[in-house]
Amino acid sequence: MLxxxxxxxxxxxxxxxxxxxxxxxxxxxFYEDKGLLTPAREGLNRVYSHKDRVRxxxxxxxxxVGLSLSEIRELLDLYDENDDGAAQxxxxxxxxxxxxxxxxxxxxxxxxxxxxxxxxxxxxxxxxSEIRPDLLPRAADYDQVLRARLDGHGDVxxxx
Amino acid sequence: MLxxxxxxxxxxxxxxxxxxxxxxxxxxxFYEDKGLLTPAREGLNRVYSHKDRVRxxxxxxxxxVGLSLSEIRELLDLYDENDDGAAQxxxxxxxxxxxxxxxxxxxxxxxxxxxxxxxxxxxxxxxxSEIRPDLLPRAADYDQVLRARLDGHGDVxxxx
DNA sequence: GGGTTAGTTGACGTTTACGTAAACGTTGAC
DNA sequence: GTCAACGTTTACGTAAACGTCAACTAACCC
Numbered sequence: 001m002l003x004x005x006x007x008x009x010x011x012x013x014x015x016x017x018x019x020x021x022x023x024x025x026x027x028x029x030f031y032e033d034k035g036l037l038t039p040a041r042e043g044l045n046r047v048y049s050h051k052d053r054v055r056x057x058x059x060x061x062x063x064x065v066g067l068s069l070s071e072i073r074e075l076l077d078l079y080d081e082n083d084d085g086a087a088q089x090x091x092x093x094x095x096x097x098x099x100x101x102x103x104x105x106x107x108x109x110x111x112x113x114x115x116x117x118x119x120x121x122x123x124x125x126x127x128x129s130e131i132r133p134d135l136l137p138r139a140a141d142y143d144q145v146l147r148a149r150l151d152g153h154g155d156v157x158x159x160x
Numbered sequence: 161m162l163x164x165x166x167x168x169x170x171x172x173x174x175x176x177x178x179x180x181x182x183x184x185x186x187x188x189x190f191y192e193d194k195g196l197l198t199p200a201r202e203g204l205n206r207v208y209s210h211k212d213r214v215r216x217x218x219x220x221x222x223x224x225v226g227l228s229l230s231e232i233r234e235l236l237d238l239y240d241e242n243d244d245g246a247a248q249x250x251x252x253x254x255x256x257x258x259x260x261x262x263x264x265x266x267x268x269x270x271x272x273x274x275x276x277x278x279x280x281x282x283x284x285x286x287x288x289s290e291i292r293p294d295l296l297p298r299a300a301d302y303d304q305v306l307r308a309r310l311d312g313h314g315d316v317x318x319x320x
Numbered sequence: 321g322g323g324t325t326a327g328t329t330g331a332c333g334t335t336t337a338c339g340t341a342a343a344c345g346t347t348g349a350c
Numbered sequence: 351g352t353c354a355a356c357g358t359t360t361a362c363g364t365a366a367a368c369g370t371c372a373a374c375t376a377a378c379c380c
Contacts, residue, residue, distance in 0.1 A: 127249060
């Protein structure tokens with residue numbers, strides 16, 4: 001086919017990008033509002049270029065790793081303003097490393113919380129098994145694990 | 161000393177509890193507003209009993225493991241209403257297990273994000289070292305690790 | 321004209337856990 | 351007397367990332 005996805009002159013509607021990346025129109029307009037995207041217009045309608053699509057990809061990737069929209073915008077701005085592309089790569093690298101550090105910190109926090117939780121669970125289990133062993137829940141939590149996996153996941157909760 | 165901390169008739173001012181648990185008066189009043197605490201009054205001033213102190217401890221522990229205030233309130237309510245104490249222990253246990261599952265899920269999300277981040281970092285590092293090796297940041301991130309550890313940590317960021 | 325589909329803008333709502341005044345009362349120190 | 355320190359209440363502000371209307375338009379089909 002001549003109309004390849006990669007052909008630079010190909011354009012996209014808001015709905016196409018939403019379907020492709022599983023976003024909502026509201027979200028794309030919101031990103032535009034925040035200066036992350038600036039699609040062309042055809043009359044009123046937004047027309048997303050190939051470059052816009054790439055930007056959107058970067059935005060969503062940034063979100064997945066837990067960057068805020070304003071942080072993402074800073075990075076995207078660099079890609080525009082910058083001439084050689086080396087300086088902004090260095091800045092991106094720095095940002096990414098910071099994010100990685102923050103995430104590792106979050107992981108430690110979670111581990112700490114898990115330790116506290118497990119202790120509390122153990123205490124409760126001991127006392128319950130002494131007093132009312134019939135009330136001890138059992139297979140129910142497997143349910144929850146399964147439901148959790150089908151639910152919201154893939155994105156990182158933003159700390160702070 | 162006769163005036164032991166553990167003597168049940170001992171009471172506390174808002175400030176004392178704040179200092180002890182490193183909270184702000186605003187926070188304690190807020191918890192009261194939300195029905196988590198109901199200290200006595202001496203005129204206008206709040207007077208926290210021994211039991212109030214225990215409740216506050218439970219509140220803060222709940223927060224540390226990432227429970228929302230409304231979830232904490234549900235648990236605390238059970239401690240009050242319930243007669244034998246077994247049923248609410250079972251419910252607490254269930255809640256805690258759910259929280260543990262959710263936290264484990266969050267950990268996986270973070271791990272996924274970290275993988276993506278590390279890949280991105282590796283790409284950037286490769287390209288930078290080819291093009292502008294002088295721009296590669298180095299010891300700077302150790303700084304950030306240290307600063308991060310001194311900063312906000314100990315509490316779990318609530319996801320979703 | 322009527323209906324459907326997809327697009328637009330604008331504005332308010334949601335959620336959580338408080339922070340931050342504003343305005344006032346009480347008590348003790350100096 | 352007056353200042354500071356601590357307490358009180360009420361109420362609005364904040365941050366993030368959209369969701370959820372409402373009201374309108376433009377295009378296409380019959």
